Amino acid sequence: MTTPTAVGSLAPHREFSQEEIEAGRTAYALDREHVFHSWSAQETLAPMTVLDAEGSWIWDGEGSPLLDLTSQLIYTNAGHRHPRIVQAVRDQAEKLCTVAPQHANDARSEAARLIVERLPADISHVFFTAGGADANEHAVRMARHHTGRRKVLSAYRSYHGGSQLAVNLTGDPRRIPNEEDAGVVHFLPAYTYRSYFAPEGQKDAWTEQDEAQAALAHLKQVLELERPSSAAAIILEAIPGTAGIYLPPAGYLEGVRQLCDEHGIVMILDEVMAGFGRSGKWFAHQHYEVEPDIVTFAKGVNSGYVPMGGVAMDDAIYSSFAEQAYPGGLTYSGHPLAAAAAVATIRAMAEEEMVENAARLGEHVIGPKLQQIRENHPSVGDVRGTGAFWAVELVQDRATREPLAPYGQTHEVMGRIVAACKERGVLPFVNMNRIHVCPPLNIAEEEITFGLDVLDEVLALADEHAA
Numbered sequence: 001m002t003t004p005t006a007v008g009s010l011a012p013h014r015e016f017s018q019e020e021i022e023a024g025r026t027a028y029a030l031d032r033e034h035v036f037h038s039w040s041a042q043e044t045l046a047p048m049t050v051l052d053a054e055g056s057w058i059w060d061g062e063g064s065p066l067l068d069l070t071s072q073l074i075y076t077n078a079g080h081r082h083p084r085i086v087q088a089v090r091d092q093a094e095k096l097c098t099v100a101p102q103h104a105n106d107a108r109s110e111a112a113r114l115i116v117e118r119l120p121a122d123i124s125h126v127f128f129t130a131g132g133a134d135a136n137e138h139a140v141r142m143a144r145h146h147t148g149r150r151k152v153l154s155a156y157r158s159y160h161g162g163s164q165l166a167v168n169l170t171g172d173p174r175r176i177p178n179e180e181d182a183g184v185v186h187f188l189p190a191y192t193y194r195s196y197f198a199p200e201g202q203k204d205a206w207t208e209q210d211e212a213q214a215a216l217a218h219l220k221q222v223l224e225l226e227r228p229s230s231a232a233a234i235i236l237e238a239i240p241g242t243a244g245i246y247l248p249p250a251g252y253l254e255g256v257r258q259l260c261d262e263h264g265i266v267m268i269l270d271e272v273m274a275g276f277g278r279s280g281k282w283f284a285h286q287h288y289e290v291e292p293d294i295v296t297f298a299k300g301v302n303s304g305y306v307p308m309g310g311v312a313m314d315d316a317i318y319s320s321f322a323e324q325a326y327p328g329g330l331t332y333s334g335h336p337l338a339a340a341a342a343v344a345t346i347r348a349m350a351e352e353e354m355v356e357n358a359a360r361l362g363e364h365v366i367g368p369k370l371q372q373i374r375e376n377h378p379s380v381g382d383v384r385g386t387g388a389f390w391a392v393e394l395v396q397d398r399a400t401r402e403p404l405a406p407y408g409q410t411h412e413v414m415g416r417i418v419a420a421c422k423e424r425g426v427l428p429f430v431n432m433n434r435i436h437v438c439p440p441l442n443i444a445e446e447e448i449t450f451g452l453d454v455l456d457e458v459l460a461l462a463d464e465h466a467a
Contacts, residue, residue, distance in 0.1 A: 054081045153185050271284060
């Protein structure tokens with residue numbers, strides 16, 4: 001078993017006084033008395049208290065360090081408490097703490113410049129939002145006004161946010177209790193490991209090329225049945241995140257781009273989770289030969305230090321609102337504190353080569369280690385990812401690919417895996433039958449190696465339920 005000494009030798013030194021521990025316990029008691037948590041049954045919840053965070057580490061309510069393989073909700077791309085970002089927020093608060101969005105200010109202007117500098121040349125304007133869900137909402141609104149159409153096509157096994165339109169765009173089970181007639185049509189995604197198109201008995205021989213061709217044929221059929229001239233947009237995660245970190249097969253996004261061009265449909269790529277270096281490139285769609293009309297972002301743009309999202313649009317979308325007012329806005333659009341954090345994050349990521357570090361770790365450390373873990377454990381059906389963005393998919397049977405629990409459900413062993421990881425000093429990200437490995441982009445090699453070693457150890461628990 002991994003020893004506490006191993007954790008202590010890697011985590012930054014931090015000692016907590018009894019007063020700090022007691023303050024954490026008070027925070028927990030007040031949380032349970034007053035705070036309403038998202039996506040949870042309130043009376044069964046026991047949230048972990050976090051006393052502090054630094055780099056790739058957090059400290060729980062008892063002062064124990066945990067290696068953060070979650071990047072929280074996969075957004076602390078530059079790690080916790082990065083000094084340059086903290087200082088930028090502090091400086092901005094002393095200079096111009098807040099200002100209404102109709103006024104220009106240097107933090108927002110520079111943030112916009114730095115963002116579009118990393119996107120295709122004709123994407124040169126940004127509408128800032130407070131997060132990823134409203135970024136996707138506004139992207140759809142822009143597409144609808146630009147095209148004069150209403151329908152939006154979105155994939156199953158996707159996640160686009162928790163607000164009303166965004167959750168209807170979403171293709172996972174969280175949509176179902178919130179469904180309404182939002183003008184959204186869902187289609188089956190390109191997902192090679194769990195293909196909806198591979199003939200029975202041929203999944204092992206099914207290639208990425210097969211999957212791309214079949215998924216594109218299916219999308220084309222859906223478009224024809226729905227009438228292409230009624231479709232305003234197709235929205236896809238450049239790499240689906242919460243839904244499973246399954247990379248689009250080669251040629252798929254390019255084929256979607258072609259369908260959009262043929263029918264005058266806006267292509268929206270959701271980079272809320274995959275963007276800003278997470279995949280080993282500044283934006284995940286840069287792994288493919290495709291240029292979207294709209295890119296949505298949030299999370300990693302400023303490592304989540306201050307809430308921010310946005311819609312980056314090409315010149316054609318922008319031109320629809322050049323002389324005609326855009327019917328939408330947000331009180332905190334481009335908030336100076338969030339913008340200053342974005343400027344500092346992007347500059348730190350570039351100067352400290354965090355994107356390159358994520359690509360290197362993915363290729364030479366995380367990927368090979370996860371392949372080794374797959375060989376070690378019959379419960380591991382698939383490992384996949386890129387950069388600092390990986391998923392380990394757990395199954396009952398490798399041959400049939402039967403998941404550890406039915407889609408939309410979670411096996412009880414997942415809770416025991418999380419507990420065993422935390423006992424050994426690691427905080428994992430779990431969703432359904434998957435463990436996601438998504439550390440900060442600037443994590444050290446010895447830290448991620450430690451985290452993967454712990455995962456290798458605790459997956460023996462899942463093996464008990466595998467054939």
